[in-house]
Amino acid sequence: MKAALLQITSSDDPQANLAMLGPLIEEAVQNGAGFVLTPEVTNCVSSSRQHQVQVLQHQDDDITLAGLRAQAKRHGIWLLIGSLALKTHDADGRFANRSFLIDPEGQIKATYDKIHMFDVEVSETETYRESAGYRPGDRAVLAQTPFGAIGMAICYDVRFPHLFRDLAKAGAQILTVPSAFSPVTGAAHWETLLRARAIECGAYVLAPAQCGTHPTATNAPRKTWGHSLVVDPWGNIVTQAGAAPTILYIDLDLTAVAQTRKRIAALQHDRPYQGL
Numbered sequence: 001m002k003a004a005l006l007q008i009t010s011s012d013d014p015q016a017n018l019a020m021l022g023p024l025i026e027e028a029v030q031n032g033a034g035f036v037l038t039p040e041v042t043n044c045v046s047s048s049r050q051h052q053v054q055v056l057q058h059q060d061d062d063i064t065l066a067g068l069r070a071q072a073k074r075h076g077i078w079l080l081i082g083s084l085a086l087k088t089h090d091a092d093g094r095f096a097n098r099s100f101l102i103d104p105e106g107q108i109k110a111t112y113d114k115i116h117m118f119d120v121e122v123s124e125t126e127t128y129r130e131s132a133g134y135r136p137g138d139r140a141v142l143a144q145t146p147f148g149a150i151g152m153a154i155c156y157d158v159r160f161p162h163l164f165r166d167l168a169k170a171g172a173q174i175l176t177v178p179s180a181f182s183p184v185t186g187a188a189h190w191e192t193l194l195r196a197r198a199i200e201c202g203a204y205v206l207a208p209a210q211c212g213t214h215p216t217a218t219n220a221p222r223k224t225w226g227h228s229l230v231v232d233p234w235g236n237i238v239t240q241a242g243a244a245p246t247i248l249y250i251d252l253d254l255t256a257v258a259q260t261r262k263r264i265a266a267l268q269h270d271r272p273y274q275g276l
Contacts, residue, residue: 001078001147003035004028005208005248007228007241010039011215012046014055018067025068028247029075035147035252037080037208038068039228040155040180041097044085045214047222049133056095058087065100073106078145082178082208083114083154085134094135099152099178101143109145112152113137116160122184130156140166148173148254151203155179158193158207161200168201169267173257175203179224180210186225191237199235202260202267204252206230211243233260 006024010017021038028036043064046052059065064084072079081100088096097114115138117131140163141152151167151174158164158177167175175197181190198205211226228241230250239248261267 004033009212010045014043035078039082039210048218051218069106072102076104110143112141114154118156177207181225198231202233
């Protein structure tokens with residue numbers, strides 16, 4: 001299976017972002033991709049809660065989800081929508097950060113809500129409280145496809161190796177990590193974390209990312225790291241983007257997963273221990 005990772009710069013306008021995606025998906029398909037992946041918060045990058053309330057929608061009404069399902073069906077491809085910011089019916093009004101796997105019929109094959117919230121103080125001037133606007137998920141998701149088993153994750157999840165190990169032990173051969181990484185933490189940790197998850201799990205890691213300075217109508221633009229990455233099961237970087245929008249391609253060969261796990265069968269070597 002040939003996969004295409006879209007590195008994009010989403011704005012805070014879902015309609016404009018959906019219009020941007022159409023030609024990119026078309027290009028990926030023309031280049032032979034049967035599996036297309038987009039980054040985290042594909043539909044809207046915004047740190048303004050007020051603006052999000054105005055433009056975000058519930059899943060059943062979301063224009064981005066409907067439009068991308070139609071694209072998947074039109075082209076007969078598998079499509080990972082890295083995540084969408086969606087309204088929920090939660091009493092506190094928090095949103096969901098939800099990833100979707102769409103099949104070639106345009107049907108929703110699997111959904112995953114980001115478990116780990118990015119509540120950090122990167123510096124005195126850069127602080128994030130994702131849990132203030134988004135409610136965390138509580139369920140790991142493994143999706144079966146004809147070309148391999150996919151373990152779904154989102155961005156900050158990458159810092160929690162037990163999630164990836166559990167997915168791999170459940171059969172995941174491909175781990176997806178769509179992201180909108182901070183430039184500071186991206187420069188320091190992005191590549192290392194993704195390679196570590198691939199090595200620990202003996203799995204492909206596909207990490208499409210948001211990049212650049214994101215246009216907003218309401219507040220200071222947000223910046224993201226970019227550098228979308230594909231890592232093979234041995235931990236080698238297969239292909240990597242820079243800081244600008246682009247498309248990465250990878251021919252997935254799952255025999256590499258089986259060979260790696262045979263060479264180093266660490267997933268079978270867990271042992272109980274005491275002392276903590």
